[in-house]
Amino acid sequence: MVARGRRKRAVQDTEGRLPSPLGYSAVPIKFSEKQQASHYLYVREHRVREGAQSTWPQKRTLFVLNVPPYCSEESLSRLLSPCGLVQSVELQEKPDLVESPKEPKSKFFHPKPVPGFRVAYVVFQRPSGVAAALILKGPLLVSTESHPVRSGIHKWISDYADAVADPEALRVEVDAFMEAYDKKVAEEETKAKGEEGVPDEEGWVKVTRRGRRPVLPRTEAASLRVLERERQKRARKELLNFYAWQHRETKMEHLAQLRKKFEEDKQRIELLRAQRKFRPY
C-alpha cells in the first residue's frame, strides 16, 4: 500500500499539491539536506467549535500535527518565522485546548521527557502569519549549517551534562517551595482554628482532628474496619451445626464443594487431553 502511495505521491508532486486531509495542508519537513524522504507537518488554523473553550488566541494560532522528535520549539519557531513574527510555540504530546500553566516547571522535579512525535500550537503576532504558513512549500530543514541541531552522541553527551544537577540551585528551589508550603499550611491552620467550635449558620459545629477531642479521620479503611468488627461480633453469637437443618445443610454444602471440585477437575482433564498431555513419552 505504501508502494502504491509512493507512486501516487510522485504523480501529485508534479501537480504541486500534496495529499492532505480536509482543512489541513501538508508541509514536508526533513532533518537536513542529506535526507531523501521527508515527514509531513499537517497544519491548519486553530479553530474550536462554538461554545468550546480554548485559551489559544483565535485567528493567530496555527495548529501543527506530526512534529518529528528532533524538532524543538526553537527550531519550529525559526522555521515558521518567514511567514510572520512568531509569538510563542508550544509542543505537546496530544492536542489540548488549554494552554499549559505559564510558570516554568522545575527542571529538578520534572525532567524533560524523551521526545516523540508531537503536536504544536504556534501563535503568530498577526493573523497573516497563519495564512502564510498554510501555503508554505517546504521542505523545511530542521538542522542547517547556520543553525545546527544536535542529535545522537552529541545530544546525549550534552543531556548528560545538563542532568548533573547543581546542588545549590536545587537547595534554593526546595527552600523556596517549602517556605511557600509552610505558609500555606500555617494559614489553613489558623483558619481552621478560627472556625473551631464556632457553629455555622445552620448551627453545625465542625469537628477536626486538631480539636480538643480529636476524632478518627473519615477514611474508607476505617469504616470497613468498623463493619468487619460488627460482623465478627455477630458471627461469635451464632450457633453452628446446632439444629438438624443446619447439620443437613453443612453436609449438602460439603457435597456441593466436592461436586464443584470434580467438575473443575474434569474440565482440567479435558484440556490436558486436548493438549495430548497424557502421552508420557
Add this chain to the structure above:
Amino acid sequence: MEPALEGAVQEGRKMSKRKRSVPGSPAESLLQPVKLSREELYKEPTNEELNRLRETEILFHSSLLRLQVEELLKEIRLSEKKKDRIGVFLREVNQCIKKVPSIPETELIDQAWLPAGVRVPLHQVPYTVKGSFCFLPPAQVTVVGSYLLGTCIRPNINVDMALTMPMEILQDKDLLNQRYFRKRALYLAHLAHHLARDPLFGSVHFSYTNGCHLKPLLLLRPRGKDEHLVTVRLYPCPPPNFFRPCRLLPTKNNVRSTWYQGQSHLGDGKPEPPTPHYNTWVLQDTALESHMQLLSTVLSSAQGLKDGVTLLKVWLRQRELDKGLGGFNGFLISMLVAFLVSTRKIHTTMSGYQVLRSVLQFLVTTDLTVNGISLCLSSDPSLPALADFHQAFPVVFLDSSGLLNLCADVTASTYHQVQHEARLSMVLLDSKADDGFQLLLMTPKPMVRSFDHILHLHPLSRLQAACHRLKLCPELQDSGGDYVSAVLGPLTTLLKQGLGSRLQLLAHSRPSVPEWNISQDPPKHKDCGTLTLGLLLQPEGLTSVLELGPEADQPEAADFRQFWGPRSELRRFQDGAIREAVVWEAASLYQKRLIPHQVVTHLLALHADIPDTCVHYVGGFLDALIQGPKETSSTGEEALTEAVRCYDDLSRLLWGLEGLPLTVSAVQGAHPVLRYTEVFPPTPARPAYSFHEHLRERASLLPRPDKPCPAYVEPMTVVCHLEGSGQWPQDAEAVRRVRAAFQLRLAELLTQQHGLQCRATATHTDVLKDGFVFRIRVAYQREPQILREVHSPEGMISLRDTPASLCLERDTKQLPLLTSVLHGLQQQHPAFSGVARLAKRWVRAQLLGEGVNDESLDLVTAALFLHPEPFTPPSSPQVGFLRFLSLLSTFDWKNNPLIINLNSELKAEEQVEIRSGFLAARTRLPVMVLITPQDHKGSVWTQDGPSAQILQRLVILAAEALPILEKQLMDPRGPGDIRTVFRPPLDIYDVLIRLSPRHIPRHRQAVDCPAASFCRGLLREPQPSSLMPVLGYDPPQLYLAQLREAFGDLALFFYDQHGGEVIGVLWKPTSFQPQPFKASSTKGRMVVSQGEELVMVPNVEAILEDFAVLGEGLVQAVEARSERWTV
C-alpha cells in the same frame, strides 16, 4: 407447575450454552471458571455418585489425581483391537517356528553348516569348546511376560516367547564353559536364517536379553503397517529340570580358568573363582515358566495391582532406570509387587495409585544392598543363605526357588538411584502438591537434566585396560568378557570413595542394548555407546579444598596414601595435628565447583589407568558465558561478594550518620548486584581523567564526543528509609521536596564525615565508595499511602492504587524485600547466582531482555531452587540452566500461576485459594503470573511485560534451545560450540540497525567476545583523589529510549544490552493497516489517497532515515531486510 417448567427451560438453555462452550474451550485452551447452577450443586446424590466419591477419598489422593491416573492408563494400555491383531500374528509365528527344518549333529566348533547370510549372535571367545550341536524344532512354545499379564505399556509392545529346546540338543556337561550359551546362540542363528526368509516378517534382528551379551534373542516384527505395533522376542530355554540346581549356586564355578584364559592350569591349588553371574543367567532361562506362573496368580486376581505395575513401569521409564543390563525393569518391579503381596504390604483391593505408593515406600525404607529379601517360603537347610548372595552380588532379591537372585545384574549405584528417586517421589506425594501426577509420571528425567555434573568415558576400549589394572580377571571370566559391566561396580565404588562428602549420589548409564541385523556380527563391547556417569553434588561439601586424612602415625595413613597416590602429603594443621591430606587448587567458587573433575581424573588415572583424554567431564562449559571479559578463573561470585561487602560498609556508615534531622530506620539494597543476579558484576571504577571532560565545580567527569564511549558504570540502588515523624508534610509534592532536601543533606554529611565523593539530585544521591557507585534513594514509608489517597465529594478519604503509587511501592518496598529474600536464597544455594545469571544472559542474548524484567527472571530461577520437584535443587549453573529452559518451555503459563513460595511462607490452603482466585481473574492478570508470599495476585513484577507475544517467542526459543544444548552436552566427543544457543536468529526482523562498537560501552561482554575493542578510559591502579565517574551512560540504551518513544506504536525494538551490535526492528502489522485520518494518531504517518479516500500509512522511508538521524554517531547502517511493509 409453570415456574418449575420455566426453570427447566432455563436450565436447558444453560446446559446448551455450556455444551457449546466446552468444545470451544480446548481450542483456545484456556480454563474457564466452572459455573454450576444451584439445582445441580444441591440435587440429591445418587448411590453411585456417593460410592465414587467415597472410593476417591479412600483409594486416591484427590479426584483430580484419580482422573489423571485413569487417563494415563487409557493412553498407555493396549486396546482390544490391537490385541486381536497381535494374537493373530503370534499364532502365525508359532506355526512358522514349528516348521523350521532340523539339521544333523555336528561339532560345536564346526559351524560350516551355517548359511552365509547369518552370523552367530555371540562373541565366541575362546573359540574352541567341546560338544556337539543339532537343530530340532522347539519342544514347546509359550508366551511369557508382561503381554500375558496385561501390564505391557505402549509404545514398544514386546511379546516374549519362550522356546523350550528339545532334550536331544543338550548334553551332560553343557553347563560348563559357555557351552549352553553357544548352543543357544546357534539355535537362534538357525531359526533366524529360516524365519528371515518368511514373508510374514518385516524385520528379523538379533538383540540381547536385558543387555546380557551371552544371551542373544531374536526380534521379529510383522511386515506392513503393523511393523511398529509389536515386537516378538524369542528366548530359547533349556528343558525343565535339565540343569541340577546345586551346580548353579552363587559359590560354584562353571567357567574354568584353564579354558577361559587359554593356559594349562598352574596347579598351585588355588580354587577356581565362583561365577555367580554366569550361573544366574543360566538359572534365569530355567525359571521363565515358574516366574510367569507366580506373576499370573498374583496379578490376575486384581486390576489394581496391574494398574500399579503399569504406573511403576511408567515411573521407571521416565527416570531412565529400566533399560540396559542391570536396569530396574518391569519384570523386577512386578516381582517386587508380588513380594509385597506375599508379605501383605499390598492388598489386592488397593488401587493402582496405592500400589505405586506402597512400592515406593518399600523402596525408600529397604536397602536391598544390605538386607536382601526373598520370595522363597521353604526353610530347606540345603538352600544357600542370604549372606552367600550378599557376598556375590551387590543387590539381593531372591525368587521363590531361593536360588536365583533377580537383582543379580543390578549394581549398587543403580539401586541407590532407584531409592533416591523413590525418596523424592514420596516427598512429592506427601506434599499434597496439586501437580504431583504431572511431576511424578509425566516429567522425563534425562540424565543431563537430573545430575549436576556428568562425565563421559570415551572411548570404551580404554576400560579393558582398566579391568586389568583393577585386577578384575575373575569378574571378566564370570561375565564372559564383558569388560564394561565388569568394571562398572569397582569404578563407581572408587569414585564414590574419592568424592566423599562432595557427592550426594553417583549414577551410571547402563550400556545400551544394541539391535543388529542377522547377517552381521554382534557389536563389540566398545561400540556399545559410551559410559556416562552422573554426579549429584552436595553443595555443603563443595566449599572445601581439603581432603583430611588420618594422623600420620596411624595405620590408616598407609591406606590413605595408597588411595590418593602422590597427591597425598603430610600437613601440619593449626591444632598441632600432623595429618595426611590432599589439597586441591581452587580459589574461586567456580573452581571449587569443578574440584570433582580434578578428583575424578586423578583417581581414574591413578587406579584405573584411564588417561584424562578419555574422561570428558561436562560441568563447567556454560560457565564461560557468565565469566567477565578478561576473566577465566571465576564466574563472578567473588566480585559480587566484594560489591555486597562494600554495600554493607556503606549501610553501616548510613546507620551511624550524625546530624540528619531524622534517623535512618532501614537500609535495603534494591539492585540485582545485591541479590547476586547481575550477569556481569561491577568492577571498581578507576577512570582516567585525560579520557574525560571535567565538570570541576561538581567534581564529575563527562564523556567526550571525540573519544570512544567511557566504561559503563551502573549505580547500585540502595533504599534508605527514614523514621516516621509528624513533621513530614501530608502533601505529595511537598514530600518530594522534603526528600530532595534529605538527599542534599545526606550527600553533605557523607562528604563531611567520611570523605566520600557524593552527588545529590532531587530523587537520589550517588555515592562513590571504593570504586563502587551506590545510588541512595531516601524513602518515606507513608508516601505511597499519600499518593493513593482520594478525597470523595462527601469528604471520605478512600485509597485507590495509582500508577505513581504502585511504582513507588514497588521500588521502595517490594524490590528491597525481594532483594533481601533472594540474597538469603543465595546463601542457602550457592548455585543460585550462576543459574540466575546464565538464564538472564540467555534471555538478553536472544534480544528479549527488555521485554522481560529482571525481577521476574530472578523469580523464575528461584522457583527452580524452591520447587525443584521432581529433581533436587541444582548445584551447578549448567543443570540449573537446562531446567530453566525446560520450565520456561513446558510450563502452562496460560492456565497456571507459578507459585514461588519464598521462605515457605505460603500455606497449602492459601495456595489452593490462590489457584482458584487465579482462574476467576485470569483475563485481568498478566500473561505470566508469578505468585510470591508478598504478592498473592502475582502481578507486581510481570504487569508491564512480558507481553503475550514476547512470552510466546521465549517459550518457542527455549523449546528449541533445550534439545540442542542437551545433545551437545551428551556428546562424548565434547560439546562443540557451546554458544550456539546463545546466538539470536536475526532473520525474523524487518530492519536491522547496526551500531558502531566505538560507542557501545559494554562491547566486550558480547556472547562472542570481540577480539579487539576500544579503550574505555579505565586505569589499572587506583588513584588517591577521585572524581565521580560517568554514571549510567549507555548510548544504545539512550537511543532505544528515543526510538521507543517516537516509533513505539509502529514497531518493536530488540537489543542485547550486553554488547549487542545490532538492534532488531519488527514492524507491528496492525499499525500498517491504512487508517482514516485522526488528529491524535498522525505520529510518523502520512496521508495518501487510496481510491477515493484519504488514508494514513506509516511514512516508512522517512522513518528509516530517522533511525539514522536520531542515532547519529552511533548508527553504522540501517538495513531494511524485508519488504513486508509494502504489501
